[in-house]
Amino acid sequence: MKPIYKNLLWIGIFSIAMGFLESAVVIYLRKLYYPAGFQFPLTVIPPDIALIEFLREAATVIMLVGAGVLAGRNPSQRFAYFVFAFAIWDMFYYVFLKLVLNWPESLQTWDILFLIPIPWVGPVLAPCLVSLTMIVLAFLILIHSDKGYHTQLKITDWLLLGCGSLTIVFSFCSDYLHCLFFLRGKVAQGEGTAGLFADIRNYIPLAFNWQMFGAGEMMLLVAMVVYVLRLRKKEQIGIHSVECYSDFSDQRS
Secondary structure, three states, rough: OOOHHHHHHHHHHHHHHHHHHHHHHHHHHHHOOOOOOOOOOOOOHHHOOOOHHHHHHHHHHHHHHHHHHOOOOOOHHHHHHHHHHHHHHHHHHHHHHHHHHHHOOOOOEEEEEEEOOOEEEEEEEHHHHHHHHHHHHHHHHHHHOOOOOOOOOOOOHHHHHHHHHHHHHHHHHHHHHHHHHHHHHHOOOOOOOOOOHHHHOOOOOOOOOOHHHHHHHHHHHHHHHHHHHHHHHHHHHHHHHHHHHHHHHHHHH
16 A cells, blocks of 8 residues: 555544544533533533633644644645545544434534634534545645655645635634624623623524635635646646657757
């Protein structure tokens, strides 16, 4: 087995195990705070537990980054292994929740995706689509790297990937931000519950911004197409140069 596929195998196994670990923690939390089943509005957890949750999420990402750094031989490979690990971890998190809790009920079920720096929420379908996109991106980088291409990501690649990613993140945060200002207005008028967690306590998702999400996904896809076309163009230039040199050598002979 080629080293690149061996690495993918073990990164995949590691990420699946991480997905189970993540789902196990969530199962415990739901037993404690959502004995009747998870639903919005969110149950407010104590500040010390909330801090631990923030740190746990950060630690999870650090572990996935570490796996990518250890597996890759150069920056582009390390990035590819990281996004592959992240995608597999995220997808199998939902697989294990479905197997153990029979949740989510469907791909349209809303979930709390992340808490840093504010809650990210959206239908389960959305992060699954992002994960599939990340897997494709990882394979494009790693397969071309295995074939000997110079797979370094350029500034334009990072700009497109960064803008697309930020747009997707904002689509996950937009509904909460919209409700945040509305709820704070109610609290200020004395119609809501005052306190640090009043916004979360009253938040119920209304509508996911699929247009914004789609725009972010489109930017990621364009980045991948531009990246592959540039690699292939370099290969064609290289082949043409070799052919010209060969013709020149034959003429001199």
